[in-house]
Amino acid sequence: MKRVHILAGVVIIMALAFYYTVNWVYGDKPDDIYYLDKQIKKLNEQLITAQILSNKLERVYNLFEENLAENTQDEIAMGASMEFLNAITSTLDSLGITTIFMRPKPRIKGRISVEAPYELEIRCNYKQFGVLMSKLESSLRLIQVTEFHVKNGIERLKNTRDEKLLSEQNIELKISTLTLLKGK
Numbered sequence: 001m002k003r004v005h006i007l008a009g010v011v012i013i014m015a016l017a018f019y020y021t022v023n024w025v026y027g028d029k030p031d032d033i034y035y036l037d038k039q040i041k042k043l044n045e046q047l048i049t050a051q052i053l054s055n056k057l058e059r060v061y062n063l064f065e066e067n068l069a070e071n072t073q074d075e076i077a078m079g080a081s082m083e084f085l086n087a088i089t090s091t092l093d094s095l096g097i098t099t100i101f102m103r104p105k106p107r108i109k110g111r112i113s114v115e116a117p118y119e120l121e122i123r124c125n126y127k128q129f130g131v132l133m134s135k136l137e138s139s140l141r142l143i144q145v146t147e148f149h150v151k152n153g154i155e156r157l158k159n160t161r162d163e164k165l166l167s168e169q170n171i172e173l174k175i176s177t178l179t180l181l182k183g184k
Contacts, residue, residue, distance in 0.1 A: 098123040
């Protein structure tokens with residue numbers, strides 16, 4: 001019986017020691033750690049922005065400015081389609097590329113980005129197409145070329161006798177502008 005009392009006393013002392021440790025030694029430290037983690041993330045964002053600005057990485061800063069939205073309802077995510085269509089049209093015209101059609105598709109809202117897809121069909125030679133891809137790549141907008149298809153079938157070769165017409169191809173493009181959503 002004495003052993004049971006000693007064991008009960010030891011268990012009670014251990015329970016009290018555990019209770020004291022959890023409540024007074026650790027206390028609110030998990031909440032403090034969570035709060036400080038949030039503060040560190042916020043300060044890291046400010047530090048990265050300051051580093052970009054101090055290093056004069058204007059292109060990177062402009063990419064963020066043009067492609068980063070607070071949420072899916074932000075003006076950058078919703079209103080950029082007309083600006084993009086005007087920009088792509090002027091680029092095509094400046095390169096001498098013939099636009100057969102250009103269709104915007106419904107937006108695709110994801111967890112980290114909003115995608116605005118477009119379908120285009122153009123008529124150009126390979127050199128013009130290469131310059132167009134280079135211009136899309138160097139644009140301030142994030143542009144993803146999802147797919148392109150060169151319509152260059154054998155029947156086209158059989159039916160066309162003029163070499164100049166053979167140098168130009170009809171190309172179907174599926175491209176998307178991407179707007180990144182700021183994380184929480």
